[in-house]
Amino acid sequence: MKIAFWSHLRHSGGVTTNLASMAAMSAVSGSGRSVLLENHYNKNNLGSILTIQESLECLRERQYYNRYGIEYLLKRLYTGEPGEVLLRRTAIPLLYSSIFYVPQSYIVNREVFNYEFQLVRKQLFECLEGFCELVLVDTEANENLSSVAILEDVDLIVVNLDQNPDSWAEFMENYSLLKEKCIFLIGRYRAEGKWNLSRIRREFSIPAGDIGVIPYNMELELYLGEGRLLQFINRNYHRASTRENDLFLREVRKSFLMFRNHYMMLRRERQRRSFPYASCIEDRN
Numbered sequence: 001m002k003i004a005f006w007s008h009l010r011h012s013g014g015v016t017t018n019l020a021s022m023a024a025m026s027a028v029s030g031s032g033r034s035v036l037l038e039n040h041y042n043k044n045n046l047g048s049i050l051t052i053q054e055s056l057e058c059l060r061e062r063q064y065y066n067r068y069g070i071e072y073l074l075k076r077l078y079t080g081e082p083g084e085v086l087l088r089r090t091a092i093p094l095l096y097s098s099i100f101y102v103p104q105s106y107i108v109n110r111e112v113f114n115y116e117f118q119l120v121r122k123q124l125f126e127c128l129e130g131f132c133e134l135v136l137v138d139t140e141a142n143e144n145l146s147s148v149a150i151l152e153d154v155d156l157i158v159v160n161l162d163q164n165p166d167s168w169a170e171f172m173e174n175y176s177l178l179k180e181k182c183i184f185l186i187g188r189y190r191a192e193g194k195w196n197l198s199r200i201r202r203e204f205s206i207p208a209g210d211i212g213v214i215p216y217n218m219e220l221e222l223y224l225g226e227g228r229l230l231q232f233i234n235r236n237y238h239r240a241s242t243r244e245n246d247l248f249l250r251e252v253r254k255s256f257l258m259f260r261n262h263y264m265m266l267r268r269e270r271q272r273r274s275f276p277y278a279s280c281i282e283d284r285n
Contacts, residue, residue: 001134001135001266002125002128002129002135002153002154002155002156003135003136003137003156004137004139004151004157004158005136005137005139005158005160006139006141006147006150006158007141007159007160007161008167008175009141009160009162012164012167012188013141013160013167014160014185014186014214015187016042016045016046016049017049017187017229018158018160018214019046019136019138019158020036020046020049020229021214021233021252021255021256022158022255022256023099023134023136024099024229025253026134026256027099028095032133033097033099034098034100034132034135034136035087035099035100035101035128035134036050036100036101036102036136036137037101037102037128037136037137037138038104038138038140039070039117039146039147040110040138040139040140040142040146042104045104046101046138047092047101047104047227048227049224049227049229050099050227051094051101051227052227068089068103069090069102069103069104070090070102070103071112071113071116072090073086073124074113074124075116077123078116078119078120083124083126083127083130084130086127087100087102087131090102091131094230099230100131100132110144113146117146118146118149121146121149134263154181155181155263155266155270156181156262156266157182158182158184158185159175159178159182159184160184160186160187161184161185161186161187162186163189163190163195163196164195165200165203168200169204172204183262184206184211185212185213185214185255186200186211186212187214188216189213189214189251190215190216191215209261210258212251212258213251213254214252215247215252217244220232233252236248236249
């Protein structure tokens with residue numbers, strides 16, 4: 001299942017944190033493995049919030065970030081090398097190998113990257129889907145070649161927005177064509193805000209089952225800065241250490257269930273298309 005996390009906003013949509021939170025919830029709840037990647041260079045990337053800094057330095061010393069990053073994967077796929085072998089060489093296993101992260105290179109030539117991504121995007125997604133149940137892509141806001149291709153190819157788009165009504169109005173006006181296959185997450189959510197979840201749903205006609213929140217949490221912010229998001233969610237999943245963390249995990253669980261319901265429904269539809277007689281056999285039984 002291919003899923004893009006995307007926003008037309010820059011820096012305020014919470015794309016990276018929201019994606020990592022959904023991947024962590026999938027892992028700790030036993031819902032399946034996921035592989036994570038970005039189509040753009042960003043200092044505050046998935047690696048920076050999922051990998052403790054000491055470990056990150058070790059990975060850099062081992063040349064993951066210039067020899068075995070996403071660019072390496074694209075180039076080798078183009079030459080015809082087996083995708084599974086490349087992914088096992090490239091992807092960094094996290095949380096007992098329930099999450100895999102395809103790291104970035106230090107310096108990304110945007111033009112070359114977009115061109116190479118276009119050339120091998122079919123092979124890339126095929127090998128990623130064969131590797132893990134969920135393929136989660138942190139997709140750049142720019143409408144470049146690779147972002148456009150990703151939004152076209154994925155099964156589901158998770159649109160990440162803030163609580164500013166102008167952000168929602170802009171999305172509804174300029175990106176309405178995406179609504180057919182998108183759901184929404186509000187990042188760094190504050191329930192006391194004037195534009196809370198209920199008001200946003202009501203104002204922009206969004207069904208309850210299509211929107212969730214990732215609350216702002218001060219302790220989480222500290223963990224993010226240390227590359228320990230996975231540790232924060234894993235530690236608080238069964239029994240939260242504070243009332244604030246309990247509130248955070250309850251809301252994130254709701255958002256994850258919303259997210260999971262959508263991709264499971266899409267998975268069942270895909271299976272029905274692949275095996276059109278399966279539902280008839282089930283009905284007879």
